[in-house]
C-alpha cells in the first residue's frame with residue numbers, strides 16, 4: 145500500500161511547492177507590513193503609498209496562489225485515494241478463493257470504507273497539512289531571524305520544548321485510535337451479518353434478541369469514541385495551556401527587546417502576527433502525529449489482509465486440458481476434521497462423471513480441490529502430468545466452468561449476465577440459451593435479453609437463476625464443466641433435458657455433484673463416483 149501511496153509523491157511535491165511560494169509571499173508581506181507600521185510611527189509619508197500598493201498587489205497574488213494550492217491539494221488527495229482503493233480491490237480479487245472465503249466479506253468492506261477513509265483523512269491529508277505548516281514555519285523563521293536572531297532563538301527553544309511536551313502527551317490517544325479501528329471492523333462485520341439475516345430474523349421474530357446484542361456492541365463502540373473524545377479534550381486543554389504560556393513569553397520578550405531598542409514596533413507586530421505560524425506546526429504535529437502514525441499502521445493491516453498464506457510458486461502456464469487429471473494420494477482436512485484420505489482418482493478428457501454420496505461426505509471438498517480453491521494437505525493433483533499447485537490460476541481457471549449452488553447476478557441486463565460482458569455472437573448466445581433451457585423464459589420477458597436483472601436476481605426464480613448459470617458455463621468454451629447441485633431448483637423434466645444436453649457435448653469433461661439422480665440419463669455418464677468416509681469409490685463404469 146505504501147508503494148501505491150508514494151506513486152502520487154510528485155503531485156504532493158508540486159502542491160507543496162505552491163505552498164512554499166504562498167508562504168514566501170506571506171513572509172514578504174509581513175516585512176512590508178512591518179515597514180508600513182514603522183513608517184507610520186516615524187510619521188514619514190514618502191514610500192508609504194508604494195508599500196501599501198505593493199501589499200495590495202501581493203495580497204491578490206497570495207489569494208491566487210492559495211486557490212491554486214487548494215485545487216492541487218484536492219486533486220492530489222482524490223488521486224491518491226482512488227489509487228489506494230483500486231489497488232486494494234485488485235488485491236482482494238487476487239486472493240486465493242479459499243483464503244478469501246475464510247474471512248468475512250465485511251472485513252474487506254470495512255477496510256475499503258472505514259480504514260481507507262481514515263487513511264485519507266488522517267494520513268494523506270495529515271501529512272499534507274503538517275508539511276504545509278512546517279513550510280510556513282521555516283519561512284517565518286527566516287523572516288524573524290532576519291529581524292532579530294536572539295528573539296528567534298528564544299521563540300524556537302520555547303516552541304520545540306512545547307512540541308516535545310505535546311507529543312509525549314498524545315501517546316494514550318494513539319492507542320485508543322488503533323483500538324477503535326479494530327472495533328469498527330468488527331462492528332461493520334456484525335451489521336452486515338445482521339442485515340444479511342433479515343429474512344430469518346423477521347420470520348422467527350428474533351429482533352428482540354438482536355436488539356440486545358446490537359445495543360451492547362453499539363454502546364461499546366460509542367464508549368470507545370467517548371473515551372477518545374475525553375482523553376483528547378484533556379490533552380488538547382493541556383496543550384492550549386502550554387500555547388498560552390508560550391504566547392505570554394514571546395510577547396514579554398518582544399516588548400523587552402523594543403524597550404532595549406533592539407526591535408522596532410513594526411517588528412513586534414510582525415512577530416505577533418506570525419506567531420501562529422511559529423507555534424502552529426508544533427500544535428498541528430501533536431494533533432496530527434498520533435493520527436498519522438495510527439493510520440500508517442493501517443497500511444500493514446491492509447497489506448496483511450491481501451496476503452495469500454498459501455504461496456506455492458505458480459509458474460506453469462496451462463494451454464488447455466489435453467488428457468487427464470489425476471489425484472495421487474490426496475488428503476484434505478478442515479482443522480481436525482479429515483474429509484479425504486489418500487484418494488486416488490483419474491478423470492479423463494471429455495469423460496462424464498457423476499459424483500454422489502451422503503451429505504457432508506466430502507463431495508464439495510473434492511470439487512474445491514479440483515477447482516484449485518485450495519491445495520491438498522498431502523498428495524498431488526496432476527493435470528496432464530503437471531502439478532496443479534504449480535499451474536497459474538489464470539490459465540487453469542480459463543479451462544474450467546463452474547455452476548455452483550450460489551449464483552451471483554449483476555444488476556444489469558440478462559444479456560450481460562449471460563455473456564459476463566464478453567463479445568459473444570448472437571448465434572452462440574441463442575444456442576446456449578436453448579441448451580440451458582432458457583428459451584421460453586427469454587421469450588416471455590417483455591424486454592427479452594435486454595431485461596434488467598435487479599438486485600442480485602430478486603426478480604427471477606431459483607430455477608431461472610440455475611439455468612442462467614448453466615448458460616454462462618456453456619458460453620465459456622472451457623474444457624471442464626463442474627456442476628455442484630446445479631439441478632436442485634429445477635423440475636425433473638427441465639433438469640433431465642438440460643443434463644442430457646450437457647452430457648451430449650463431446651468436447652466437454654463433466655463433473656457433476658448431484659443429489660438428484662435422473663434415471664434416464666444415468667447411462668450417459670462414464671463413471672459414477674461415491675464420496676464418503678474419506679474415500680472416493682467407483683460405483684459403476686459405463
Ligand SMILES: Nc1ncnc2c1ncn2[C@@H]1O[C@H](COP(=O)(O)OP(=O)(O)OP(=O)(O)O)[C@@H](O)[C@H]1O
Pocket residue numbers: 478481483501502503504505506507508509510
Ligand atoms: N469451510 C469449511 N470449514 C470447516 N469444515 C468444513 C468446511 N466445508 C466443509 N466442511 C466440513 O467438511 C465435511 C465435508 O463437507 P462437504 O461440503 O465437502 O460435503 P458434501 O458431501 O459436499 O455435503 P453436501 O452434500 O451436504 O453439500 C463436512 O463435515 C463439513 O462440515
